[in-house]
Amino acid sequence: MNDLVSSTDLASEADEPKTLAEAAYRQLRRDIIEGVHRPGEKLRVEHLKDQYEVGAGTLREALQLLVTDALVVAQGQRGFRVAPISLDDFADITRTRVLLETSALQQSIELGDDTWEANVVAAFHMLSRAEDKLIEGAKGTREEWELRNRAFHEVLISACPSRWIRHFQNILYHQSERYRRLSLFRQPIPRDVHAEHQAIVDAALARNSAEATRILSEHILRTLDAVRQLPADFIN
Amino acid sequence: MNDLVSSTDLASEADEPKTLAEAAYRQLRRDIIEGVHRPGEKLRVEHLKDQYEVGAGTLREALQLLVTDALVVAQGQRGFRVAPISLDDFADITRTRVLLETSALQQSIELGDDTWEANVVAAFHMLSRAEDKLIEGAKGTREEWELRNRAFHEVLISACPSRWIRHFQNILYHQSERYRRLSLFRQPIPRDVHAEHQAIVDAALARNSAEATRILSEHILRTLDAVRQLPADFIN
DNA sequence: ATAATCAAAAATCTCGAGAAAAACTGTTGA
DNA sequence: TCAACAGTTTTTCTCGAGATTTTTGATTAT
Numbered sequence: 001m002n003d004l005v006s007s008t009d010l011a012s013e014a015d016e017p018k019t020l021a022e023a024a025y026r027q028l029r030r031d032i033i034e035g036v037h038r039p040g041e042k043l044r045v046e047h048l049k050d051q052y053e054v055g056a057g058t059l060r061e062a063l064q065l066l067v068t069d070a071l072v073v074a075q076g077q078r079g080f081r082v083a084p085i086s087l088d089d090f091a092d093i094t095r096t097r098v099l100l101e102t103s104a105l106q107q108s109i110e111l112g113d114d115t116w117e118a119n120v121v122a123a124f125h126m127l128s129r130a131e132d133k134l135i136e137g138a139k140g141t142r143e144e145w146e147l148r149n150r151a152f153h154e155v156l157i158s159a160c161p162s163r164w165i166r167h168f169q170n171i172l173y174h175q176s177e178r179y180r181r182l183s184l185f186r187q188p189i190p191r192d193v194h195a196e197h198q199a200i201v202d203a204a205l206a207r208n209s210a211e212a213t214r215i216l217s218e219h220i221l222r223t224l225d226a227v228r229q230l231p232a233d234f235i236n
Numbered sequence: 237m238n239d240l241v242s243s244t245d246l247a248s249e250a251d252e253p254k255t256l257a258e259a260a261y262r263q264l265r266r267d268i269i270e271g272v273h274r275p276g277e278k279l280r281v282e283h284l285k286d287q288y289e290v291g292a293g294t295l296r297e298a299l300q301l302l303v304t305d306a307l308v309v310a311q312g313q314r315g316f317r318v319a320p321i322s323l324d325d326f327a328d329i330t331r332t333r334v335l336l337e338t339s340a341l342q343q344s345i346e347l348g349d350d351t352w353e354a355n356v357v358a359a360f361h362m363l364s365r366a367e368d369k370l371i372e373g374a375k376g377t378r379e380e381w382e383l384r385n386r387a388f389h390e391v392l393i394s395a396c397p398s399r400w401i402r403h404f405q406n407i408l409y410h411q412s413e414r415y416r417r418l419s420l421f422r423q424p425i426p427r428d429v430h431a432e433h434q435a436i437v438d439a440a441l442a443r444n445s446a447e448a449t450r451i452l453s454e455h456i457l458r459t460l461d462a463v464r465q466l467p468a469d470f471i472n
Numbered sequence: 473a474t475a476a477t478c479a480a481a482a483a484t485c486t487c488g489a490g491a492a493a494a495a496c497t498g499t500t501g502a
Numbered sequence: 503t504c505a506a507c508a509g510t511t512t513t514t515c516t517c518g519a520g521a522t523t524t525t526t527g528a529t530t531a532t
Contacts, residue, residue, distance in 0.1 A: 018312040018313050019312065019313055019514095019515070019516095020515080020516070021515085021516090044482095044483070044484090045483080045484070045485095046482085046483065046484090054516085054517090055516055055517040055518070056484095056485095056517080056518075057293050057486095057515095057516070057517070057518090058515085058516060058517080060297065060484095060485085061296065061297065061300055061515095064297055064300045064301060065300065065303075067301075067304065068303065068304040070403075076254040076255065077254050077255055077484065077485075077522085077523060077524075078483090078484080078523090078524065078525095079483070079484060079485095079524095089399075092397075092398050092399060092400050093400060095398065096398055096400040096401055096404075099335070099336075099339055099401075100335075103335055161328075162328050162331065162332060163325075163328060164328050164329060164332040164408070165332055165335075167306075168332075168404050172400070255484095255485070255486095256485075256486070257485080257486090280512095280513070280514090281513080281514070281515095282512085282513065282514085290486080290487090291486055291487040291488070292487080292488075292514095292515095293485095293486070293487065293488090293516090293517095294485085294486060294487075296514090296515085297485095313492090313493060313494075313514070313515075314493090314494070314495095314513090314514080315494095315513070315514060315515095
């Protein structure tokens, strides 16, 4: 059992950045997901190149990479801006995630070996611990919970052999994370999330793929309701 | 009935290029799909900038855009190369396409209005005409058939409201086109492709989504077999 | 007061040169 | 004969300045 997350993404992700452009790309992505740069905000190269301490051309490259993730939109000859958000978009993201992630889970359950099972159990354990700390109200634990939540979902579908599904799923996860940050801010994690995760693990290890995908669907769709109950001016 | 193909893609596609980088991007994409640049081939910026008549930085941007479509892979600090191809990859692409396209078709059949029906019929007619010309053996008609085949598949799912599914489907279509070019070269279009398209149209207009998705699945998966029967050294 | 027009300002896009890294080649030693 | 090493060459990556385009602000006429 070496590394839990073996992110074999199409655009290599796990390693450390080997170029300035990629370093800037990661910082920018993080800032956009965390809301430092607001949805719809214009991203002026001249300003940002100082802030991220790279040349203009390099920052342009970083922005171009973010277009790949659809976190930034490029408008012809009118520069870049942060991708806008909307309820419709989030609903679309969520439903598409369900489609991809259930299919991936189904294949994972079908093909996963002992190591996969062990990884699932381990990731679930890590996540549970993070939830305990979160309930205690310790500081800075939300970040850790986010990381482990993501790791858990990634490990669940890690035995799915389709690199394309995992690639798309990865993009959508980044997208939905942006929305989830908004909803989590107001509404702390409800207690039954843990029970849902537990149920998914149980069904997965029992190789009951119908049950597992059903629970996973409801689990993902629940975040949609959470965002829907936000005050309307959050998403405009 | 204005324009048949209203490509409302995430990365705007239909319009004409408004920047040199985008123009170079399109030419490069076309050349890669058509096999001018072979799979795995190294793409040296110094050579290509002369060939496509743009500056080095501009060409780099175009290459970065192609990474989005996964037609080009960027390797840390060792430049770019054309994405390699393999049978496994094509199988993955095809299966993922089935997953996305059947889901999209299902929603299209559920939500499509009269205009959608009309567009489907029209696109099918255009495609049929192209097939006639293809059988006659006129020159340069393969290009036209490709375009209309693509338009047909696009129109079929055009009533699907999910921009994300259409976005991913678009990427995968570009990918599979590269493989299909190889197989079509040897094996001209079999006659029953037309019958399959006809069956899809009939089922779609009859709002029989189970039947339509079933035929569409088989239709897409058939290209997989076609490539599988190629001599092995085509894909290495 | 509103709308249209035109000029100034800001931002984007593009390019070529310099610095850093990787690949290649010929040589040396076992 | 093969492997390792060092210098050379090639290629990539980065940066800042110039050319175009878009946006802003003020002026004028209706």
